[in-house]
Amino acid sequence: MRNRRGLMLTDLLFTGLIFALISGGVFALTQAGDQLWLRMDARLASLTEAQRAVNLLAEDLRQARQNGLTCGPGSTVAFTPVAGGQSVTYQLSGNQLVRQVGTNPPRVITTGLVAFAPTCSGSVVRLSLTTQVSPWHGPISLSSQVWVQNP
Numbered sequence: 218m219r220n221r222r223g224l225m226l227t228d229l230l231f232t233g234l235i236f237a238l239i240s241g242g243v244f245a246l247t248q249a250g251d252q253l254w255l256r257m258d259a260r261l262a263s264l265t266e267a268q269r270a271v272n273l274l275a276e277d278l279r280q281a282r283q284n285g286l287t288c289g290p291g292s293t294v295a296f297t298p299v300a301g302g303q304s305v306t307y308q309l310s311g312n313q314l315v316r317q318v319g320t321n322p323p324r325v326i327t328t329g330l331v332a333f334a335p336t337c338s339g340s341v342v343r344l345s346l347t348t349q350v351s352p353w354h355g356p357i358s359l360s361s362q363v364w365v366q367n368p
Contacts, residue, residue: 259350260357263329267346267359270314270327274307277316278342278363281305286365288337294344299367309333314346331356340365 278286278296285297285304292309303319312330315323332347342363349356 256350256354260354263348263350264357264359266327266329267348267357271344271346271359271361273316273326274344275361275363277305277307278365280367281365282367283340283365286337286342288335288342292333292335294335294337294342296365307333307335 274294277298278294280298280300281296282299287293287295293306294308295304295306297304303321306317307326308315308317309330309332310323313328314326314330314333316326317323327346327348329348329350330346331349332345334345336343336345342365344361344363345358346360347356347358
């Protein structure tokens, strides 16, 4: 047996290879985590915007007169508030949900929608919004039901 002192070149190369493999794995995991974070952040932002739009629409509908409520044609809901005044219309315009009061210019409520489907059934209005963050991610659907209680 020979007495070895110090490290041989093969020991150093083997240690460097192990370190490189571990570093590459950590880097790949970090990149995957960042990608997942960005995707989930975009989906959450889209869902938050859709929820905000549904909440605003539901708040308006709670102040609507039932006999002045119309759903359709297509992606439109219109109503007259109990307090009187001008009619309020929500409709899908391209990928934007817009709110128009009387003859005032329409105001964009949210963007990125692929569908808006309000349905009226007596004093109940069902709202369904579908948004899509990007083509390679699935759509996000949000539904709500509002009871219009004012005659």
